[in-house]
Amino acid sequence: MSRFTLRIATVSGIPIYLHWSFWLLIAxxxxxxxxxxxxSIDFILWRLLLMGGLVVSVILHELGHAFAAKAFGIPTRDITMYPFGGVASVARIPDKPLQELIVALAGPLVNILLIGVLSIATWLLGQPVEWSAETFMYHGRGMPPLHVWLLSLSFMNGILALFNLLPAFPMDGGRVLRALLATKLPYVKATQIAAIVGQAFAVLFILVGIYGNPFLILIGFFVFVAAAQERQHAEERTAMKGLTVADALLKEVPVLTVNQTLGDAIRLLLDSQARSFLIVDPWGAPAGSLSREQIIAALHQGHSRETSLTQVMDTDLLIVPPTMPLHEAFQYLNERHKPFLVVMDKGQLMGIIDAENIAEYLLIQQAERRVG
Ligand SMILES: [Zn+2]
Incomplete structure (x- = not known):
């Protein structure tokens, strides 16, 4: 993450970041x-106050998702605020439709609750709770009184709730749509339909955004790409259904030992098809890994061919059992940016598993299914 990305708070163990591009929004x-x-100074201060209130509202919206996910045992890594909105990195999307529905609705529900809270606060100040264009479009002539800010904020929370409930998958309303479809259709079919609807909305956002709203264009691009990704994930998951790590295991592991050098690794890299190596200790137990990229990086850092592998290897191995569902292993591999997972059964090295091997296995399975 860039050093201009700022951690602004931590709520119940979830760090909340302002992404560096958020400064562009403030500017x-x-x-x-x-x-x-x-x-005027007052006008700019007023706009910043509105933006501050909006940012807090969006963070509370994301926390709504995070707490709902937590109720189903799913942690949230962080919440990051971008100029176009907040993103809660929930570790995984629940595959039970009802759970996804609840997690998706929890965000907009927070905004609806905020409308209530802000309206009550306005009423407590002895002011009428009514939304008028003049309130929201307040310009200058000194700072407006507090209740104008409260009313403007509750109006913006209404917009936030409605906008997020559009079925623009993977925005909240789109997740609601997918969850509802998934109660009647297979998960992958439900996702494909939701993704098409989502991308249609994305195109609409971009077209509308061209007429003067750059944020809508950003949101449109974000939704378009995210819908395609979600669709791909759902398809991969379905293809891997019922399969475990043992099915796609790579048993012929390219191995080096801790006694060998960077030169040995380079020779093996050039002499074989392998792109990453498992490094074992003298007793054959996994000690580390080394990928082609890490070999190149080590040379760039000035290491010579005589450098011991123990100095350049990555000792943070991801070890999984052969019984792990294949889609979980695939997701784990992607999340942690490692070349492979080490498969061990009761302390015994079984082999490794990498993304390419999984892809190959699935291609062969598909081809066989088509013939058979
Ligand atoms: Zn949301």
Whole structure:
């Protein structure tokens, strides 16, 4: 993460970050305030206050998702605020439709609760709870009173709830759509339909955004790409259904020992098809791994061919049992950016498993199914 990405809070163990690009949004709010016809310090402060309230509302929305996921035993790694909205990195999407429905609805529900809280606060200040265009479009002539801010914020929370509930998969409303479809259709079919609807909305966002809303264009691109990714994940998962790590195991492991050198690794890299190696100790137990990229990086760092492998290997091995569901292993591999997983059964090395081997195995399975 960039050093301009700022950790602003930690709530129940979940770090909340402002992505570096968020500073562009703040700059945009200030600059467009300066160059507007209402330009004044008060006007810019007012806009920043509105933005601050909106950011807190979006964070609370994301925490709504995070807490709902937690209720189903799913942790959230972090919440990051981008100029186009917040993203809660929930470790996985629940595959039970009802759970996905609840997690998806929990975000907009927070915004609806906030409308209630802000309205009650306005009422407690002795002000009428009514939304008018003048309230929201307040420009300058000194700072507006507190209740104008409260009303504007509750109005924005209404927009947030409605916008997120559009069936633009994988936005919240799209997840609701997928969950509802998945109660009647196979998971992968439900995802394919939701992804097509989501991408149609994405195109619509971009087209509408061209008429003066750059954030809508950003959201459109984000939704378009994310819908395709979700669809691919669902398809991969379905293809791997019922399979375990043992099925796609690579038993002929390219092995080096801790006594060997970087030169030995380079020779083996050039002489064989292997792109990454398992490094074992003198007793044959896994000690580390070394990928082609790590070999190149080690040379760039000035290591010579005589360097011992123990100095350059990655000792953080991911060890899994052969009984692990294949889709979980695949996801684990992708999340941790490792060349392979080490498969061990009761302390015994069984082999390794990498993304290419999984892909090959699935291709062969598909081809056989088509023939058979
Ligand atoms: Zn949401």
């Amino acid at each position: 945009w709010v200030v600059l467009s305030g300066l160059f507007s016809e209402h330009a």
